[in-house]
Amino acid sequence: GAGVSQSPSNKVTEKGKDVELRCDPISGHTALYWYRQSLGQGLEFLIYFQGNSAPDKSGLPSDRFSAERTGGSVSTLTIQRTQQEDSAVYLCASSLGAGVTYNEQFFGPGTRLTVL
Amino acid sequence: AQSVAQPEDQVNVAEGNPLTVKCTYSVSGNPYLFWYVQYPNRGLQFLLKYITGDNLVKGSYGFEAEFNKSQTSFHLKKPSALVSDSALYFCAVRDMLAGNTPLVFGKGTRLSVIA
Numbered sequence: 001g002a003g004v005s006q007s008p009s010n011k012v013t014e015k016g017k018d019v020e021l022r023c024d025p026i027s028g029h030t031a032l033y034w035y036r037q038s039l040g041q042g043l044e045f046l047i048y049f050q051g052n053s054a055p056d057k058s059g060l061p062s063d064r065f066s067a068e069r070t071g072g073s074v075s076t077l078t079i080q081r082t083q084q085e086d087s088a089v090y091l092c093a094s095s096l097g098a099g100v101t102y103n104e105q106f107f108g109p110g111t112r113l114t115v116l
Numbered sequence: 117a118q119s120v121a122q123p124e125d126q127v128n129v130a131e132g133n134p135l136t137v138k139c140t141y142s143v144s145g146n147p148y149l150f151w152y153v154q155y156p157n158r159g160l161q162f163l164l165k166y167i168t169g170d171n172l173v174k175g176s177y178g179f180e181a182e183f184n185k186s187q188t189s190f191h192l193k194k195p196s197a198l199v200s201d202s203a204l205y206f207c208a209v210r211d212m213l214a215g216n217t218p219l220v221f222g223k224g225t226r227l228s229v230i231a
Contacts, residue, residue, distance in 0.1 A: 004159070031216045042206065042223035043160075050216055059218075091159055101215055102148045102167045107159035 002026075004108035006092050012114045013082055021077040021111045023092030030097030032075050033105060034067060038088045046090075049075065051097055082115045089113070118143045120209050122222035129197045130230050137192040137225045139207030149190040150208040150219060151181055160206060166190060177201070197229045 005024045013019050025032050034046040045059040049069045060066070064082075069075040079086055089112050093105035119142045129135045141147055148167055152160040164175025171183040181192045192205060204226050208219040 033218045035218075035221075043221040045218045045220075048218050056217070093160075095216060097216060101210070101212060102165065103216065104150055104162045104165055105219055106162065107152075109159045 004092055004094055004106050006090075006108040006111050008111060009109065010112045010114075012116065014116050015084060016081055018078065018080045019082055019113065021079075021090050021092075021113070023075045023077070023094075023108060025073065025075070025092070025094030026106055027073075028096070029094035029106070030072065031095045031103075031105075032069055033093045033095075034075070034077050035091045035093065036088045037091055037110070043091065046077070079113075082113075084115050087113055087115045118209055118211050118214070118220045120207050120220055120222035122205075122207055122225045124225050125223075126226045126228065128228045128230060131199055132196050135194050135197040135201070135227065135229070137205050137207075137227060139190045139192065139222060140188050141190060141207070141209040142188065143209060143211040144213070146212045147190075148210045148212060149181070149183060150210075151175065151179070151190075151192050152206045152208065152221075154204040154206065154224075156203075163192070163205075197227075199229045199231050202227055202229045 007022045030051045032049040035043040047067045048056040064080045067077045089110040091110045093107045095103040095105045121140045150165045151163040166173045166183045174180045204224045206224045207222045
């Protein structure tokens with residue numbers, strides 16, 4: 001596709017349920033990033049994938065959060081046993097990969113997660 | 117460590133007047149600097165970036181930003197604001213030596229352009 005896509009655009013779930021958020025990066029982009037944006041707040045880094053390297057999980061807030069990237073393309077962010085404080089907009093971004101370090105990140109439209 | 121500060125949560129400007137959205141940064145080495153804009157219920161949209169060379173960078177929609185190494189600043193500017201410029205603006209930084217690591221973002225500045 002022309003840009004980064006994310007699905008679903010909105011997700012409402014009950015506390016304690018698991019959710020999966022999907023990101024399709026721009027074709028050819030080897031770097032993929034997940035951020036979280038809470039209401040009125042800036043962007044909080046969650047996890048970063050670069051090619052076949054082990055992901056940088058340093059931003060994940062708890063072990064309820066995990067992400068994987070299959071085939072170097074699509075990524076899924078999973079939140080287990082959701083809590084109300086997980087309510088936020090989850091943003092995915094991708095960029096061209098290694099060798100050039102000044103590439104900008106291209107963002108998807110986000111998934112708005114509401115935990116009741 | 118890398119960090120970005122956007123000292124103003126909110127900037128109000130009259131349509132047709134010049135606008136400035138402030139950003140200062142901190143990196144160990146030399147910075148790559150970025151500005152993004154977020155319209156309501158949308159993802160972040162890239163505006164411009166500073167890599168090296170000319171300190172004045174021109175970007176989309178008539179925006180520009182000036183890199184000032186001595187003041188560690190990268191303020192976003194536009195000579196004449198439009199109502200449609202009203203949005204949330206984010207400054208971001210990456211240390212040149214940090215590879216393709218995630219950009220570090222400021223908390224954002226909400227710009228309101230009043231007709």
